[in-house]
Amino acid sequence: MTKIDDAATAAPLATETIVTGRPPYARRRSPFRRPVTSIVRHALLIALALAMLYPVIWMVVSSLRPNDEIFRDPGIVPDSFEVSNYTDGWNALAYPFNVYMWNSALIVIGCIIGNLASCSMAAYAFARLSFNGKRFWFAVMLLSIMLPIHVIIVPQYVLFSQLGWVNTFLPLIVPKLLATDAFFIFLMVQFIRGIPKELDEAARIDGAGHPRIFLQIILPLMVPALATTAIFTFIWTWNDFFSQLIFLTKPELYTVPLALRSFEDAQSSTNYAQMFAMSVVSLIPIFLIFLFGQKFLIKGIATTGIK
Amino acid sequence: MSAIGELGKLKTAKLDGKKQNKAAYLFLAPWFVGLALITIGPMIASFGLSFTRYNLLSPPKWIGLQNYARMWEDERLHSALQVTFTYVFVSLPLQLAVALFLAIVLDRGLRGLAFYRSAFYLPSLLGASVAIAILWRQIFGVDGLVNQVLAVFGIQGQGWISNPDTALGTLMILNVWTFGSPMVIFLAGLRQIPTMYYEAADVDGASRRQQLFRITIPLLTPIIFFNAVLQLIGTFQSFTQAYIVSGGTGGPVDSTLFYTLYLYQQGFTNYNMGYASAMAWLLLVIIGILTVLMFWTSRFWVFYDDQD
Numbered sequence: 001m002t003k004i005d006d007a008a009t010a011a012p013l014a015t016e017t018i019v020t021g022r023p024p025y026a027r028r029r030s031p032f033r034r035p036v037t038s039i040v041r042h043a044l045l046i047a048l049a050l051a052m053l054y055p056v057i058w059m060v061v062s063s064l065r066p067n068d069e070i071f072r073d074p075g076i077v078p079d080s081f082e083v084s085n086y087t088d089g090w091n092a093l094a095y096p097f098n099v100y101m102w103n104s105a106l107i108v109i110g111c112i113i114g115n116l117a118s119c120s121m122a123a124y125a126f127a128r129l130s131f132n133g134k135r136f137w138f139a140v141m142l143l144s145i146m147l148p149i150h151v152i153i154v155p156q157y158v159l160f161s162q163l164g165w166v167n168t169f170l171p172l173i174v175p176k177l178l179a180t181d182a183f184f185i186f187l188m189v190q191f192i193r194g195i196p197k198e199l200d201e202a203a204r205i206d207g208a209g210h211p212r213i214f215l216q217i218i219l220p221l222m223v224p225a226l227a228t229t230a231i232f233t234f235i236w237t238w239n240d241f242f243s244q245l246i247f248l249t250k251p252e253l254y255t256v257p258l259a260l261r262s263f264e265d266a267q268s269s270t271n272y273a274q275m276f277a278m279s280v281v282s283l284i285p286i287f288l289i290f291l292f293g294q295k296f297l298i299k300g301i302a303t304t305g306i307k
Numbered sequence: 308m309s310a311i312g313e314l315g316k317l318k319t320a321k322l323d324g325k326k327q328n329k330a331a332y333l334f335l336a337p338w339f340v341g342l343a344l345i346t347i348g349p350m351i352a353s354f355g356l357s358f359t360r361y362n363l364l365s366p367p368k369w370i371g372l373q374n375y376a377r378m379w380e381d382e383r384l385h386s387a388l389q390v391t392f393t394y395v396f397v398s399l400p401l402q403l404a405v406a407l408f409l410a411i412v413l414d415r416g417l418r419g420l421a422f423y424r425s426a427f428y429l430p431s432l433l434g435a436s437v438a439i440a441i442l443w444r445q446i447f448g449v450d451g452l453v454n455q456v457l458a459v460f461g462i463q464g465q466g467w468i469s470n471p472d473t474a475l476g477t478l479m480i481l482n483v484w485t486f487g488s489p490m491v492i493f494l495a496g497l498r499q500i501p502t503m504y505y506e507a508a509d510v511d512g513a514s515r516r517q518q519l520f521r522i523t524i525p526l527l528t529p530i531i532f533f534n535a536v537l538q539l540i541g542t543f544q545s546f547t548q549a550y551i552v553s554g555g556t557g558g559p560v561d562s563t564l565f566y567t568l569y570l571y572q573q574g575f576t577n578y579n580m581g582y583a584s585a586m587a588w589l590l591l592v593i594i595g596i597l598t599v600l601m602f603w604t605s606r607f608w609v610f611y612d613d614q615d
Contacts (some may be wrong), residue, residue, distance in 0.1 A: 033355035049426040074455035131331035155352035178341025257437040
């Protein structure tokens with residue numbers, strides 16, 4: 001539900017790039033030798049998966065129905081094709097929906113670049129360099145992962161409003177350039193520790209400095225960790241509501257979540273068909289990233305071959 | 308290879324000494340700036356502001372402990388705490404139990420593991436979005452999907468979200484619905500359990516049930532603990548779902564007034580920045596105490612396999 005949940009999930013996804021399958025231990029034999037038990041089990045699991053995804057499927061189907069039918073038809077058989085929900089919903093708010101999509105996209109791109117650059121640099125220092133106070137700073141970094149944003153949001157708001165940054169994208173992007181998503185530092189440190197040190201040492205003997213070792217040896221080898229970071233930054237930022245709600249109040253700066261929320265205020269009698277249509281539009285990037293991202297992670301396991 | 312490695316180590320050790328400090332601080336520079344300006348600085352400022360009355364327009368006015376005294380008497384704060392604690396301590400164990408159960412079912416050499424894992428995981432990615440909160444608002448409305456399905460079976464439903472007794476329950480269901488992320492962590496943990504333990508248990512004639520409770524669950528307790536701590540910290544900070552489902556009010560009758568939602572109302576609707584800062588520090592103290600408590604209890608139930 002929150003960032004921390006997803007953060008937790010990212011770790012095993014990343015370790016899977018290192019631990020392929022379960023080699024040293026052979027695959028556990030299936031306890032379901034009898035086919036009947038196996039069929040029952042699959043039937044139950046499929047029923048559960050369907051029940052879980054049913055509301056989402058129903059929303060997609062309903063977004064193509066006339067508005068009054070949404071409150072009558074619990075089925076998921078596509079029976080009508082009201083594309084007008086999408087075209088009307090697109091233009092139902094003060095600005096066309098592509099404005100909000102573009103705003104969200106700009107913030108997402110900024111955050112991804114920020115996280116990739118700043119977290120990978122910090123991770124290199126923590127994983128490969130020895131310096132005074134390393135253990136202390138590492139502990140500080142780990143603790144900062146657990147810090148609730150609410151503890152710092154008020155002074156942050158004061159700071160950014162004095163800088164004149166409220167109602168710009170800067171309060172949302174600049175912290176990422178300063179590696180405040182410490183979870184990704186930790187993820188990358190774990191990954192870099194898995195890269196053989198002999199590679200950097202050989203480069204050092206050849207006279208390469210740390211910037212070159214970082215850019216030419218470590219970065220290319222940590223592409224799977226960078227991909228995981230990019231994917232999770234995308235999802236978190238695209239879904240983020242709290243900080244966007246606080247820092248963006250002008251309708252022309254609204255992001256997709258803020259636009260969706262304003263649907264409820266904008267119309268006296270809420271048009272659910274249009275709201276569903278735009279909700280579906282807002283979820284499409286997440287779906288795509290989910291499909292594309294999973295593939296990429298598995299590919300990362302197969303091709304990089306880092307153990 | 309190893310000789311070259313050693314040589315390299317010697318050489319770098321000789322060369323570096325001081326130099327690595329400089330390089331490290333350069334690589335860490337963005338993080339240090341962020342830590343000072345975005346994290347620690349605001350943390351200290353928020354502690355200071357919690358002793359003031361501040362509305363952004365006029366400068367902060369020192370009022371001592373008045374904000375903390377006011378929290379003691381603030382009925383809405385008490386109901387926000389009650390709502391949040393109920394939400395966390397009911398939905399979190401449920402979510403973890405479902406996640407653990409399905410991870411164990413899926414790990415048993417079942418075909419189509421990847422498919423099920425994806426299907427169960429997807430809601431975790433969607434659950435935090437405004438779109439799903441909007442969907443939830445419709446589903447549990449008077450004319451919503453749940454009541455339509457109930458009508459098929461001839462049951463007269465009710466307005467689940469407009470009823471203060473059930474509104475929080477709909478949010479708990481939403482939280483349990485996102486069990487996919489802890490499930491993926493459990494699955495990764497199950498993969499680390501060596502098969503030889505099960506083989507040995509088979510030889511000794513242990514039943515499946517015994518293997519589950521004597522091998523799988525004990526070896527998984529560190530992962531259960533890890534999940535519980537992470538989910539605890541995260542669930543306490545839930546905001547979006549309650550905001551959208553209640554239209555920003557925390558209603559009906561404050562039944563979905565999450566702590567963070569009340570903090571948002573105080574800080575960014577009423578501009579009581581001092582009071583909001585005091586609330587933020589109370590939140591930090593609560594989360595801190597609960598985390599320490601969990602670490603303390605962990606030595607009674609978390610099993611660490613020293614031989615690994």
